[in-house]
Amino acid sequence: MPETNRIEFKSELTKDLDLEKEVVAFLNYHEGGLIYIGIDKTETILGVADPDGDMLKIKDRIKHNISPSAMGLFDVVSEDKDGKTIIKIIVASGSEKPYFKKKYGMTEKGCYIRIGTAAEPMPQKIIETLFATRTRNSIGKIKSNRQDLSFEQLLIYYQEKRKPLNKQFQKNLELITPQGDLNYAAYLLADVNNISVKVAKYKGDTRVDLTESNEYGYVSLIKATKSVLDKIDIENRTGTQITAKERKEKRLWNAIAIREAIINAFVHNDYTREIAPKFEIFNDRIEITSAGSLPEGLSESEFFEGFSIPRNKELMRIFKDLDLVEQLGSGIPRILESYSKSCFHFSDNFLRMVFPSAVPVYEEPAQEKPKDGLVDGLVKELVKELVKELPDTQIKILNLVSEDKHITISAMAKKLGTSTTTIDNHIEILKNKNVLKRVGGRKTGYWQIVEQE
Numbered sequence: 001m002p003e004t005n006r007i008e009f010k011s012e013l014t015k016d017l018d019l020e021k022e023v024v025a026f027l028n029y030h031e032g033g034l035i036y037i038g039i040d041k042t043e044t045i046l047g048v049a050d051p052d053g054d055m056l057k058i059k060d061r062i063k064h065n066i067s068p069s070a071m072g073l074f075d076v077v078s079e080d081k082d083g084k085t086i087i088k089i090i091v092a093s094g095s096e097k098p099y100f101k102k103k104y105g106m107t108e109k110g111c112y113i114r115i116g117t118a119a120e121p122m123p124q125k126i127i128e129t130l131f132a133t134r135t136r137n138s139i140g141k142i143k144s145n146r147q148d149l150s151f152e153q154l155l156i157y158y159q160e161k162r163k164p165l166n167k168q169f170q171k172n173l174e175l176i177t178p179q180g181d182l183n184y185a186a187y188l189l190a191d192v193n194n195i196s197v198k199v200a201k202y203k204g205d206t207r208v209d210l211t212e213s214n215e216y217g218y219v220s221l222i223k224a225t226k227s228v229l230d231k232i233d234i235e236n237r238t239g240t241q242i243t244a245k246e247r248k249e250k251r252l253w254n255a256i257a258i259r260e261a262i263i264n265a266f267v268h269n270d271y272t273r274e275i276a277p278k279f280e281i282f283n284d285r286i287e288i289t290s291a292g293s294l295p296e297g298l299s300e301s302e303f304f305e306g307f308s309i310p311r312n313k314e315l316m317r318i319f320k321d322l323d324l325v326e327q328l329g330s331g332i333p334r335i336l337e338s339y340s341k342s343c344f345h346f347s348d349n350f351l352r353m354v355f356p357s358a359v360p361v362y363e364e365p366a367q368e369k370p371k372d373g374l375v376d377g378l379v380k381e382l383v384k385e386l387v388k389e390l391p392d393t394q395i396k397i398l399n400l401v402s403e404d405k406h407i408t409i410s411a412m413a414k415k416l417g418t419s420t421t422t423i424d425n426h427i428e429i430l431k432n433k434n435v436l437k438r439v440g441g442r443k444t445g446y447w448q449i450v451e452q453e
Contacts, residue, residue, distance in 0.1 A: 098111045199279045232286070260332075260335050
């Protein structure tokens with residue numbers, strides 16, 4: 001892993017190390033980049049003596065010595081390499097270029113850009129051009145139409161993560177415009193807002209037959225996100241695929257990928273259009289749609305590679321604080337571990353992610369069968385005429401036992417879609433009828449169907 005246009009090595013963190021220059025260069029670079037502390041220019045792994053202390057110093061220096069604010073645009077993590085701990089600084093490309101070292105301001109001494117494997121001073125003409133085109137229409141710059149906002153939900157979420165907020169939290173979390181008013185990010189994170197977030201379900205494969213519409217908006221965006229995550233997790237049931245060789249059980253959608261997609265939609269949605277992300281479940285798929293296409297300067301190939309230009313850095317910072325986001329740029333690669341690039345659809349105004357269901361969302365209802373039809377041949381031979389007297393659930397329990405005599409009660413409950421208490425009650429009845437018995441203890445024993453005379 002040599003140094004490249006996106007990778008910089010530093011042997012150690014010292015006061016003399018111009019860390020801010022390297023970070024500024026990557027913030028101004030269209031692809032962002034990575035800075036490793038504890039690796040020298042020859043790629044030798046040196047490690048760092050005090051990773052936790054150095055990580056705190058790095059965060060503090062970036063927070064206080066760079067302008068505009070880089071909060072939400074960088075991540076500092078530790079990694080183990082060859083038995084030694086190194087530090088990785090992940091820097092995203094910022095949307096408020098040019099970034100600069102506060103000490104020198106917006107000058108050639110303060111502004112840098114990545115050229116090849118080095119951070120070079122930015123020419124004054126480029127500084128002026130970037131400043132003239134700087135993105136001003138962001139949720140951090142837009143004044144909230146309401147200033148009487150409360151943040152009890154947000155305070156509770158931070159408290160739960162043992163990161164209590166002080167009286168200056170609105171300023172610290174960048175919820176205030178340069179003019180001192182609460183901004184649109186604050187409005188989105190307030191206890192009450194006018195942002196509607198819906199999860200819709202359709203009976204078929206089109207939007208014709210709406211069967212369910214759930215509203216999770218009008219609250220703090222964090223609460224709305226958690227509510228949608230919980231709802232989709234409930235909907236993401238375990239389906240059964242029966243093949244010639246085996247019976248496979250899998251959830252409708254990969255749980256990790258779907259979580260990343262939901263969070264990605266919330267964090268990167270273009271709220272300046274006053275449109276919230278939309279979540280729709282069809283019989284054959286789930287669609288997640290967010291407003292706004294790719295950020296300016298980010299290509300589709302860079303998007304899929306995990307390069308990050310956070311559209312809403314204020315939201316990104318808070319979602320990271322609350323452990324909803326792990327590392328910058330990690331979401332899309334995680335989705336691609338389970339789904340192909342063809343699941344992503346880009347337009348001028350929207351990004352839609354479409355994930356096919358492993359099995360139909362609405363399973364066809366099972367047709368009535370005579371009880372004898374429910375019973376495997378082996379079980380029927382053992383219990384004979386008693387089959388006609390046993391309830392369906394007890395017959396299903398016997399079938400499961402015939403397939404796996406070591407099966408647990410919790411596994412039975414999961415397969416039959418019922419509670420362990422219900423299974424316990426039915427097993428007790430089967431024992432009393434001398435149809436089923438337990439041989440050995442709870443951990444090492446097994447079930448045995450008692451053959452009827």
